[in-house]
Every structure is written in structure tokens, then in C-alpha cells.
Amino acid sequence: MSTPAMWCGQSVERVEDAALLTGRGRFIDDLGVKPGTLHAAILRSPHAHARVKAIRADPARQAPGVAAVLTGEDVTKLCASLVVGVKAPIECWPIATDRVRYVGEPVAVVVAASRYVAEDAVDLIEVDYEALPAVVDPLAALDTAQPVLHEGLRGNLASERSFCYGDPEGTFAHAAHRVSVTIRYPRNSCTPMETYGVVAEYDVGEDAYDVLANFMGPFSLHAVMARALKVPGGRFRLRTPPDSGGSFGVKQGVFPYIVLMGVASRATGRPVKWVEDRLEHLAASVSATNRVTVLDAAVDADGRVRALAWDQVEDVGAHIRAPEPATLYRMHGNLTGAYDIRHVSVRNRVVLTNKAPTGLNRGFGGPQVYYALERLMQRIAIELGLDPVEVIRRNLIPSGAFPYKTATGATLDSGDYAKAFENALADGGFAALREKQKEARAQGRVYGIGLTAAVEPSVSNMGYITTVLTPEERRKAGPKNGAQATATVALDPLGGVSVHVASVPQGQGHRTVLAQIVADALGLKPADIRVITEMDTARDAWSIASGNYSSRFAAATGGAAHLAAGKIKAKLARIAGAQLNVAANEVEFADGKARARGNPDNAVAFSRLAAASHWSPGLVPVENQALRETVFWTPPELTPPSANDEINSSLCHAFIFDFCGVEIDRTTCAVRIDKYVTMHDCGRILHPGMVAGQITGGFAHALGAALYEEYAYGPDGSFLTGTFADYLVPTAMEVPNPVILHLETPSPFTPLGTKGVGEGNCMSTPVCIANAVADALGVAEINLPLSPAKIAAHLHGAERTPRKPQAKPVAGKGRTLHGSGQAQAAAPPQAVWAMLLDPKTLAAIIPGCHGVERLSDTHFRAEVTLGVGPVTGRYKADIVLSDLTAPKAVTLTGVVTGALGNGGGTGRITLAATDDGGTTLAYEYDAEVGGKVAAIGGRLLDGAARIVIRQFFAALARHTGGKKPGYLARLFGRGA
Amino acid sequence: MPRLSAERRHRVRFTLNGSAVEAEAEPRMLLTDFLRHELGMTGTHVGCEHGVCGACTIEINGVPARACLTLAVQADGATIRTVEALAPEPGRLSILQEAFRRHHALQCGFCTAGILMSLDNYLRQRPNPTEENLRVFLGGHLCRCTGYVPILAAAMDAAKRLREVPANA
Known part of the structure; x- marks a missing residue:
């Protein structure tokens, strides 16, 4: 008695598109938040492997607008480790505890009145790391x-x-x-265009979490999150926004951040929102x-x-x-x-x-x-x-x-x-x-x-x-199998049809296809079917296999919707049969009507039939009442x-x-x-x-x-x-x-x-x-x-060795930079030498310098702001001078650390007197860079380093031969 | 341009999709954040915040621009169009938007606003593009869902239809 499929198989226009094309999509960051919601920013590890020795967060905690700074110590008090899928004595926390194990691992969460303020405060946190050797290659x-x-x-x-x-x-x-x-x-990674987003709220009265996140499933992870947050599943309500900007599997990985933001909300007593930025996504999503x-x-x-x-x-x-x-x-x-x-x-x-x-x-x-x-x-x-x-x-x-x-x-x-x-x-x-x-x-x-x-x-x-477990381990743990898919088809009092599923699409057009499937089953048009795909674990039918992964929509969710529509249809056919005086199996659904097969004039409007169980349930036998049907379907083959x-x-x-x-x-x-x-x-x-x-x-x-x-x-x-x-x-x-x-x-x-x-x-x-x-x-x-x-x-075979000998990259070290150059100073070597050793002069000529402190004759500390491409940050530089041959040559060894990365390098500067009383400065350097700076711009780094160093020597040259004779005279006087 | 204090919020006024708007912004606030969170115009999306992906593309004084590389205060006095301006009236799509729907040129729709804004501008400047022109032009946008094939088809189709009905441009 199935009606021949009409809508399935056609490339109908998508119901999703009008809103998306006109800027009316409802992605997570498009939805407003409750007044008082705080915003989180995450401090992440610049090291691949390091021990966290100390975190100094008080300046960040005291910054205006900051509600809390949470470190591993704070977070682990309020949650449990995420369960690990193999039998091994290891834990998996959503934030680093005593050690960081990859670049980008969360180290601290700042919760503040706005994202801008939170990011400012992230820069105020100081972390002492003891770097450990890293292992990167799987065979190694x-x-x-x-x-x-x-x-x-x-x-x-x-x-x-x-x-x-x-x-x-x-x-x-x-x-x-x-x-x-x-x-x-x-x-x-397939890098969806929209990054992760979470809004978490903890209700202390009920000890319950309510989280909105662009999570995609599998909802087996709901159990992992609830356990980590130490609440029963019913007290961890997870909702998804109506639209999600792509996933391709990747938005499964938002789940540790759901736990982290849940904890942040619990710690602050306020809803907390976090939207991942692109660098975070590339470095540390999945x-x-x-x-x-x-x-x-x-x-x-x-x-x-x-x-x-x-x-x-x-x-x-x-x-x-x-x-x-x-x-x-x-x-x-x-x-x-x-x-x-x-x-x-x-x-x-x-x-x-x-x-x-x-x-x-x-x-x-x-x-x-x-x-x-x-x-x-x-x-x-x-x-x-x-x-x-x-x-x-x-x-x-x-x-x-x-x-x-x-x-x-x-x-x-x-x-x-x-x-x-x-x-x-x-x-x-x-x-x-x-x-x-x-x-x-x-x-x-x-x-x-x-x-x-x-x-x-x-x-x-x-x-x-x-x-992955041995048969013995599996016997102990109990068998796992199946793939529960679910769909609900409901009829409203005006005879309208709605479909609710737990398929959590990220742009695949599930709403359109479900409307086609259910329209075919009920002899309606897709436009007659309203499909809801945003999900709410507190209200919707779902199971551990729910979600949008393993290409399961058309086969599993689509199939479940077809079965749910079939159940509604079977009941409606019995109601219609009674009204039309034909057997239920003689009722067919087409053109918005239920009609007697072979006698299309003996018909009743679908909407009237569908409304019957709402308005006149007394006239419909209980077993035929058609209101809402939910189907759970799991294939026995699994x-x-x-x-x-x-x-x-x-x-x-x-x-x-x-x-x-x-x-x-x-x-x-x-x-x-x-x-x-x-x-x-x-x-x-x-x-x-x-x-x-x-x-x-x-x-x-x-x-x-x-x-x-x-x-x-x-x-x-x-x-x-x-x-x-x-x-x-x-x-x-x-x-x-x-x-x-x-x-x-x-x-x-x-x-x-x-x-x-x-x-x-x-x-x-x-x-x-x-x-x-x-x-x-x-x-x-x-x-x-x-x-x-x-x-x-x-x-073309192996690349030829460059004519200029280059320093070989050191095994186990980060991205290395090499460079050399020359600058001309108007002052003689002795004067230039004095400038190089004078903190005040250095402060004036180091690009972006906020001050130079002299710790000893050969040890300086400087604070500088440097920009590489889109990332500008403040760094602390420790510079030690060695191999001094006054006024001819000096070696500078420096370590630079900052929120955006770290680096170290060595440069040798040689001074040679020129015939006209000036100095030729020649320099050569090797440097290594790690952390965020290395991540954002391999290609930009060399250029940026070259420019900064050139600026330094240009400033030095200007200082010695510029347009300030008074200053120069003073300088000469001291240098001579 | 007046000198602005980093410490305080400044009044920013511009014309957005034909209407005068104003709100306050710190000098460092990005135009994307200003549009989305201060003015509630969430159609413009943020995909990378470093100017590569193109999702945030809007039109500033008639020129397509990355809103994520623009400060809100820079927009003071400007005329800005965003994706919300493209449809001729509520419930109706523009020729370009219709072509996107017909050709399934969007899936998740996150990058789409920026692509539409770029193409809307380009097709007014170059009503007769070749597929190669469009391919090069679209090279400034990232889309991870469609593989670009239907986007190109929609753009070609829209160009053709816009030539036939120039009044609807």
C-alpha cells in the first residue's frame, strides 16, 4: 500500500537556504546570550612538552572586568578526567595540570566581562615552564x-x-x-569555516548544567561529559543551535571545552560563553x-x-x-x-x-x-x-x-x-x-x-x-553494538506535520531531505512538513549513536523518519478507513488527501484527518489515535x-x-x-x-x-x-x-x-x-x-647546496632563522661600542622597546613589543654579552619569552673603522622560534626578523649620524 | 582622522544598508564585532580573523573589504553594505541569491555571506565575466563544504540572468 515515491530522488530547493542567503542564519555566535553572561579566553601552552612550574595569575585576576582565572588546579577540583577508551593508567583532562603535552594545550581560562578584556588578562598571566624534550614522530x-x-x-x-x-x-x-x-x-583536518562555540550555565540549586554548543555528536560523548562534570545524564542538558557552520567530524572535538566552560560557569556562578579563534582551532581542536x-x-x-x-x-x-x-x-x-x-x-x-x-x-x-x-x-x-x-x-x-x-x-x-x-x-x-x-x-x-x-x-x-579491547576485556565490560537512530513525526491541531530528529546537521540539508521523505510517506508536499533539527537532550528523543557522523543521515536518520511517518500513516489510514467506509489497507495518501484506492472522490483532507485525534479523540479508538510517533531503529546486523x-x-x-x-x-x-x-x-x-x-x-x-x-x-x-x-x-x-x-x-x-x-x-x-x-x-x-x-x-634530484654556507638546523630544535647584514654608522667604533653597552641608548633604538634594565655589565633585560603579521605581542628578553673584544666584536645570546611564543638566538656583531671616521657594523645571527609566533607565520617570520634587526641597526646608525648634532657631540665626547 | 584615545569608547556613525546607525566602540574593536555584537547584524561571519577566508567580506564605500581587518572606528562616516542588504524585499531573494539556491551553491552557509558580497560587487563591475575570471576572483574566498563547483555555476548563471534583467540588479 505504499504510495510511489515522488519527492525523493528530486533535487528540490533546500528549505535551509533562504535564511542562510539573507544573513538570517542562526549560528551559535548569532544567538544572543542571557544578560550577565561572561566571556572566556584561554591561555595555551607555547611548548610541546614542559612541566608547569608556576602560574602567576594575580595581576590577571585583579584586572578590571575579570571574574576568574582558572588553572588546572582549580578545574580538577570541579570535574573528573574524561574517560579514556583503552585500558591504560592515563588521564585526560580538558586543561593542563602539572604538564603541558602539546602546543595549544589549555593552561588557564580567563572569564571576564567581554572577550576583549578576557584576552587582555590572558596576556597578564605569567607561567614558568621547565621545557622537556618532545617526541613528535610516531615511530620514534x-x-x-x-x-x-x-x-x-x-x-x-x-x-x-x-x-x-x-x-x-x-x-x-x-x-x-x-x-x-x-x-x-x-x-x-577539514577545518570547518565556523569554529567551536560554547555557552555553558551551571544551576547551583539543581546541581545541573545547561550547555549550548555547536557539538555534532556522537552523543555517546554526552555520557563522557556528564561523568566529567560529575552529574547524572539528566542534569547535563546539551543543546545545539539551529545552524552550524560545517563540521566534517571536527566539531566532535568541542566536547572538552563544554566540560571546561561548564566548570568556568560553576566557578563564577554566571553563564560563560567561549568562541574559539582560528589559531586555537588549527593548533588545538582536532x-x-x-x-x-x-x-x-x-x-x-x-x-x-x-x-x-x-x-x-x-x-x-x-x-x-x-x-x-x-x-x-x-x-x-x-x-x-x-x-x-x-x-x-x-x-x-x-x-x-x-x-x-x-x-x-x-x-x-x-x-x-x-x-x-x-x-x-x-x-x-x-x-x-x-x-x-x-x-x-x-x-x-x-x-x-x-x-x-x-x-x-x-x-x-x-x-x-x-x-x-x-x-x-x-x-x-x-x-x-x-x-x-x-x-x-x-x-x-x-x-x-x-x-x-x-x-x-x-x-x-x-x-x-x-x-581495541581483548575478547576477555570485552567480556568484562559487556557487549557494545548497534546504532540507534531516532525520528519523531508529530501532527498538530491544524493538521500540520512536524519532524524532530537527533541528526545535528552542519549544512548537509537534513531538513530538506526529511521533508521529502515524510511528504512521500504521507502524500503531502515538502512545504507541508516542518522539520526541526536543533537538538536538546532534555526534550528530544536521542541515544548514544545520535549525531552527524559516519555518513549515517540518509541511511539511519532518514530511514527512522520514514518508519515514524509510516506508523502515523498506518493509524491515519485506520481513521480514514472508518470515515470512508473502506478497509485501512484500501486507503491511499496523495495530493494532501486520504482517499479510497480506485475511487479518488471518496476522500478526506489530510489536515482534517490529522487533526482528528486532537479535537475529537472520543471518536477515534485509542489504538488509532495519531498524534506523535517516535521510532528508534537499530539494525540487527550491527x-x-x-x-x-x-x-x-x-x-x-x-x-x-x-x-x-x-x-x-x-x-x-x-x-x-x-x-x-x-x-x-x-x-x-x-x-x-x-x-x-x-x-x-x-x-x-x-x-x-x-x-x-x-x-x-x-x-x-x-x-x-x-x-x-x-x-x-x-x-x-x-x-x-x-x-x-x-x-x-x-x-x-x-x-x-x-x-x-x-x-x-x-x-x-x-x-x-x-x-x-x-x-x-x-x-x-x-x-x-x-x-x-x-x-x-x-x-630534479636533491636540491643543490646553496653557495653561501648556512648553519644546519639543530636536531630537536624549532624553526630556525639565519641572517646577516651590514649597517654604516657615522661615529667611530669606540662610540658605537659604548652605545651598544648603554641601556638608555639600547632602549631608544631597539624597535618596540619599553625599557632596558642592566643586571650586570654583560646581562640586560628588556621588554619589547613585536609584531609578526597579524600577531603583536609583548616579550621579555634576556640578553647576555660574551666574547667581548672592545671595540671590535661582541656576541649577544638572548632568550625571548612572551604570551605569544618564545625564542632564543645568538648574534655576533663586529665593528670596523671606515676611512671617513665612521664604523661598519656587520652582524650575523641564528635564532629559533616556538609557540604561537611560529604557528602563525612560518613564512612571515624570516621577513619580520630581518626587518626588526635591520631596524635596530638603522636606528643605531641614525643615532650616530643623524640630525641631532647636540646629541651626537655629547656622544662623541663620551666615546672618545 | 582624529586622534583617538585607546582608553575610552568613541562614537561611530555610518550608513548601514541605507540607514544611519551609531554606537560606541573602543578604537581596537573590529568592525566584525561592532556589526555583529553592537549593531546585531549577525549576517556577516567571522571565519579566521586574519583576512584569508573572506567570510566577513562586506562593501565599504562601494568596495569589497574584509570587515575582520577593519576597525570599527575606521568605518566612521562610511557607507556600508552587508549581506542583509542583498534581498530586494523580505521573502524575495536577489537574482544572485536565487542562483545560489538553485545550484546548491551553499551547504552550511557560513562562508556564503562573504562570497555573495564579493560577487554582488564584481558582477556590477564586470557583467560579462568568463568562468576563468570568476574562478580567479573567487580565489579570495574559502568554502569547505561545496568544492566551489556549484558556486561557480551559480555565479555564471547569475551573471547571465543579470544581463537579461539589468533592472533587477
Whole structure:
């Protein structure tokens, strides 16, 4: 009796857009706050690893407008550690306690009348750090001789598990070939345009928290937050704003700040608002994990892969913050990709390093896995002398094998991989691309083709993360599984229909698609359906799987809405049947009416029917009363890990096959995407325009990951990409228009036959581009991002040594600067020498100097204000003079510390008399910079340092030969 | 420009979307904060506060500008347009806004205000842009949702329609 779908499948205009296009969006910072709300700013660590010796916050506490300054000591009194997902004796606080473990880790929270005042007060806090050696590289972190981040652990290895499926050992032993790749997947992030925001209020009378935050789920973290705030779940009310400016997984990471601001509100007795700035976001929100993978394949002579051996070292940063180490286990069921491979061994290790903690990020584990697997497939073709197309073709799971159970335990729900693959090659013009490559190469151009096949999992099993535990540990903890989705459909007294869901969108258009789904079910127009997606844990139906992640909307939430509408419809059909004198199963819903099938004139208006249970419940049997229906739906296929560690990690599995042609410019070494074809089988498509939007959007993220984006850290753990001028995301200039192809094989496991589609290209595209670049360059080992500098090394060999000898960067140190220059002073060397040693003169000529204090003849202390790019800050400088050869040469060694960073350096100044009685000053310096200054402007630093130093010597020269003869005469008199 | 004291708030007056507005601001207050929090015009968004992302783009005296790199006091006496001025009347979208909706050229909508302000200005200056012109021009904006493809399509479509109905520009 289902009405044929009409609205689903159409690219209807989005209901969300009118408000967003006219500036009437309701993002968290657009909503007003209660009068008296305070504003928070966070002091963050400039060090990757240091002991916090002392925090002097009294000047900040006493500043006008400041309500409180909270340090780790204050915060830990009011909350508990966030629970950690592995069995290890480590804690995870939302603020540093005795140690900082990454650049950007919160050290103190200032709560004040305005954000401006709070930021001023942050600058007044002085922290004494004892710097500790940092460990940045995940493999180095495994070495027990390296610095240890958490003393509860003996080293930095937080979790290790090995798995065996089938007979990998025997298969490798008898294999014709063994092919291996080693990859280092970098850290990157999808960086939503809107940053985190939280407004927290504590009610002391009820011991309850009410928090508004642009959190995206999963709401399993609600339990983590409530436990950290030490209240039962019902006393931790979490609400989300109607609009959220993108997330891509990243807004999961706002949750430690929800706890922190909850504590700040409790400490001050006032609501507290915090909005993250971009530097905070880039340095310390969350990123994808970086991972080192060694992947081996046992291969037949014809390229058929028989076994895989995975060895993955996952770098989760300085803390294992929930839900990590989920990134490592999300793909566990589909580690064999789109291929029919029956024997698999896996060794998974999770390490801690002095980098920001990781978390959800679009693709979540997929980019790392497919980078290894699909690089391997290309290497198999090359090492066996086969066509890469043929190697993929021979290994794809055969048509007709679905549902297909993988070696590691996933059930691949549906698909026809072979058909999608062949269609893509034919419709995407693969043969023509090969011809084009041949021609380009004949002309001496650098042109490559890449291929990728991938399975895109969606609707995560909430139990997959427990695969990190041993079967014994899982038995003790109790089984975890499922993926509860929920939707509520309600009828109002005027017969209107509303839908409430816990899907928490960040721009994906959920309201539009839910209106389509429910309109189809009830024979209405989408405009008749009012959809509410802002969420309130105190009022809405929700569960731990609620939220917007693992591409679960279309399959899970959409399906739940369809089921809830179906329940309402079944009741309405019984009411209508009684009124129309037909059986309920003879009632159909169309054109805003319920009518007798085959007799459209025997009809009742939907609105009248829908209002009946409000106005005349006495006329409607209780079991038929249709007011509000809430459906919770969890797929039975999502079972807990088996005793053999088999895990159906996701409900749905879409298929992707991509190929591309890239050309590399020999001079600039830039990679240009000539053609990109992406074939998707994501099951039934509800809104083609939005599916295209998810694919092009994901493709752009992936292109950034492939070519430009990396959260870069110096060897000392300093963070180097703190602005959008350093962390380069693609613009319209870089993103081509991909050719998108579809096959639709509905999922048998979801109510609407839908699957996820939002993350696929983040999994397939980075390696597809890398395969093309590797093909173009003819190289075996290649890692992202494929920057011109990396490609130049392949195309042109190692860079020649510069003619001028440069100081080598010191291992373990931060960003190093080198420079030298000359200046001419009108005064003779002796006079200049005296000036250099005179605090008053120094104060007058050091750029931005507020005063110089002489601690001894050779030890000075200065306060200076320096600006680098957009960041201006006040610093304390300690300068020691050594190797003095009056009046010829002096060495200055300085340490600079400030809220914005720290640095140190050495400079040698030599003075030489000129023929006309003046002095030539020559200087040379080496300096290192860390902290915020290093993060905001690698590219700006060298220039800024050069300018400041040049200004100093120019000022010195002006002082000696400027237009103030009186002063000069005095100077000469003293110097002579 | 008069010398302002850092210690106190100063009266700032300008024309915003055709109406005279005034409020007080410390000299250091950013124009974004002034528009959003002092005047309640929250359509202009803040994405990076260092001038790269373009989300805060508004029109100051007829020229697109980054509101996050402008101090409120600098705007004294200026004529400013923000995204709230684009729709011809409540309940109706401009040709450019309609094209964005038709082409699904926005998802989360956070960067959209700045892109609309830039394009609105550009299409008045250059009614006949090529796709390449628009691609280069849009290079000054970051969008993380759409992959830019539908934004370019919407801009091309809007340019065409604006040429056909110049009165509605």
C-alpha cells in the first residue's frame, strides 16, 4: 500500500537556504546570550612538552572586568578526567595540570566581562615552564628511550593488538610474490569555516548544567561529559543551535571545552560563553590521525591478492581523547577494501606524541587505510608487470556475491563492483585518457594516471571501537553494538506535520531531505512538513549513536523518519478507513488527501484527518489515535565483535571507483588535475543535488589533503601552521570539476535502501592522485601532501647546496632563522661600542622597546613589543654579552619569552673603522622560534626578523649620524 | 582622522544598508564585532580573523573589504553594505541569491555571506565575466563544504540572468 515515491530522488530547493542567503542564519555566535553572561579566553601552552612550574595569575585576576582565572588546579577540583577508551593508567583532562603535552594545550581560562578584556588578562598571566624534550614522530615515540608523555605508561605505546583472520602465515609462505608498501599518512583536518562555540550555565540549586554548543555528536560523548562534570545524564542538558557552520567530524572535538566552560560557569556562578579563534582551532581542536603503515600482500603470479598483512602505528597526539582510538578501528571490518581477500593479519599500535589530540575528521580512518591499500595495488601491478586496471579487475569482489562477509567480519550489504568499475572505465573515458597520456609523454610532458577502488562504510556500529579491547576485556565490560537512530513525526491541531530528529546537521540539508521523505510517506508536499533539527537532550528523543557522523543521515536518520511517518500513516489510514467506509489497507495518501484506492472522490483532507485525534479523540479508538510517533531503529546486523575479533564495523558499504589524469609542471612542480572521474554506488539517492554536493565537497577536501594540507610540526613539537596562510586549503583556483558517475544498488539493510556518501572521496581521492603522481614520476614511495618541494626532489634530484654556507638546523630544535647584514654608522667604533653597552641608548633604538634594565655589565633585560603579521605581542628578553673584544666584536645570546611564543638566538656583531671616521657594523645571527609566533607565520617570520634587526641597526646608525648634532657631540665626547 | 584615545569608547556613525546607525566602540574593536555584537547584524561571519577566508567580506564605500581587518572606528562616516542588504524585499531573494539556491551553491552557509558580497560587487563591475575570471576572483574566498563547483555555476548563471534583467540588479 505504499504510495510511489515522488519527492525523493528530486533535487528540490533546500528549505535551509533562504535564511542562510539573507544573513538570517542562526549560528551559535548569532544567538544572543542571557544578560550577565561572561566571556572566556584561554591561555595555551607555547611548548610541546614542559612541566608547569608556576602560574602567576594575580595581576590577571585583579584586572578590571575579570571574574576568574582558572588553572588546572582549580578545574580538577570541579570535574573528573574524561574517560579514556583503552585500558591504560592515563588521564585526560580538558586543561593542563602539572604538564603541558602539546602546543595549544589549555593552561588557564580567563572569564571576564567581554572577550576583549578576557584576552587582555590572558596576556597578564605569567607561567614558568621547565621545557622537556618532545617526541613528535610516531615511530620514534615507540622507542622507550624517548621522552614519555604519561608516566602511568612505561613508554608511549598506549595500546597494541594483533589479529589473525584465515591463514595469512601459510598464504604468505606459499605465495608467488610478496609486495610491500610503507606509507606515512600526514595529519590534516577539514577545518570547518565556523569554529567551536560554547555557552555553558551551571544551576547551583539543581546541581545541573545547561550547555549550548555547536557539538555534532556522537552523543555517546554526552555520557563522557556528564561523568566529567560529575552529574547524572539528566542534569547535563546539551543543546545545539539551529545552524552550524560545517563540521566534517571536527566539531566532535568541542566536547572538552563544554566540560571546561561548564566548570568556568560553576566557578563564577554566571553563564560563560567561549568562541574559539582560528589559531586555537588549527593548533588545538582536532585533526585526523597521522599513521605509519607497512602493508604486505601475498600475490599470485596473475596479480590475484591472497593475503594482506597490516602493521599500523597510529599517532593520536598527546592524549587518547574519546572516541579515539576509533580512527584506527573504524575500517577494521573492511580492511580488504573492495577486494575478495580471505587471509588477513593485523598489528595495531596506538602511540602518544607531543601533538594535539586527534578526533573525528571526514573519512575517519579511510584515507589512512586506502592510501596504503591502493598504493599497494599499484605497486603489485608495477612489480608484476601487469596493467593496474587488470589487477583491480581481478581482485574485485565478484558480482552476485552480496551480501559478502569479509575476512575481518564486515557484511558488505550490496553492490555490483564489477559493473560499476566497467561502467566507470567506459563512461568516464578511460581509454581516451590513456591515449592522452601516451601523447603527452611523447611530447616529453610529465603525465600520470591513477586508479582507486574503495568501499565507503557508513552507519558505524557503536561496538566497533571495542575491538581495541581483548575478547576477555570485552567480556568484562559487556557487549557494545548497534546504532540507534531516532525520528519523531508529530501532527498538530491544524493538521500540520512536524519532524524532530537527533541528526545535528552542519549544512548537509537534513531538513530538506526529511521533508521529502515524510511528504512521500504521507502524500503531502515538502512545504507541508516542518522539520526541526536543533537538538536538546532534555526534550528530544536521542541515544548514544545520535549525531552527524559516519555518513549515517540518509541511511539511519532518514530511514527512522520514514518508519515514524509510516506508523502515523498506518493509524491515519485506520481513521480514514472508518470515515470512508473502506478497509485501512484500501486507503491511499496523495495530493494532501486520504482517499479510497480506485475511487479518488471518496476522500478526506489530510489536515482534517490529522487533526482528528486532537479535537475529537472520543471518536477515534485509542489504538488509532495519531498524534506523535517516535521510532528508534537499530539494525540487527550491527552485532558486537565476535570472540574471534570479527567485527561488522559499519552497516552500509558504498562502492567507489576513481581514476584521474594529472600533469606535473616541470618548472614549478605543481600538480594539475587534468581529469578526475569518480564512480559511486551509494545505494538509493534521495536528493541528487545534495549527493553531488557531498561528492564535490569531499573531493575538494581530499584534493587539499593530497596536494596542500598538513598540520606541520617542527622537530621540537612547535606548531607551524596556525593560519590559513600557512595551512593551505584549496580555493576555487585549485579545485577542478570532477566527472561524477552513479550506479544505484539499494542497501537491503536500510529502510529506504540508502547508504552514506559524504566521506567516500576523502578516502579514495588522496591515493588516486598520489597514484597518478607516482605514475607520472615513476617512483615507488610517495607521501602526502604532494608539495612542489617533494615533487622537485623526484623530478630534479636533491636540491643543490646553496653557495653561501648556512648553519644546519639543530636536531630537536624549532624553526630556525639565519641572517646577516651590514649597517654604516657615522661615529667611530669606540662610540658605537659604548652605545651598544648603554641601556638608555639600547632602549631608544631597539624597535618596540619599553625599557632596558642592566643586571650586570654583560646581562640586560628588556621588554619589547613585536609584531609578526597579524600577531603583536609583548616579550621579555634576556640578553647576555660574551666574547667581548672592545671595540671590535661582541656576541649577544638572548632568550625571548612572551604570551605569544618564545625564542632564543645568538648574534655576533663586529665593528670596523671606515676611512671617513665612521664604523661598519656587520652582524650575523641564528635564532629559533616556538609557540604561537611560529604557528602563525612560518613564512612571515624570516621577513619580520630581518626587518626588526635591520631596524635596530638603522636606528643605531641614525643615532650616530643623524640630525641631532647636540646629541651626537655629547656622544662623541663620551666615546672618545 | 582624529586622534583617538585607546582608553575610552568613541562614537561611530555610518550608513548601514541605507540607514544611519551609531554606537560606541573602543578604537581596537573590529568592525566584525561592532556589526555583529553592537549593531546585531549577525549576517556577516567571522571565519579566521586574519583576512584569508573572506567570510566577513562586506562593501565599504562601494568596495569589497574584509570587515575582520577593519576597525570599527575606521568605518566612521562610511557607507556600508552587508549581506542583509542583498534581498530586494523580505521573502524575495536577489537574482544572485536565487542562483545560489538553485545550484546548491551553499551547504552550511557560513562562508556564503562573504562570497555573495564579493560577487554582488564584481558582477556590477564586470557583467560579462568568463568562468576563468570568476574562478580567479573567487580565489579570495574559502568554502569547505561545496568544492566551489556549484558556486561557480551559480555565479555564471547569475551573471547571465543579470544581463537579461539589468533592472533587477
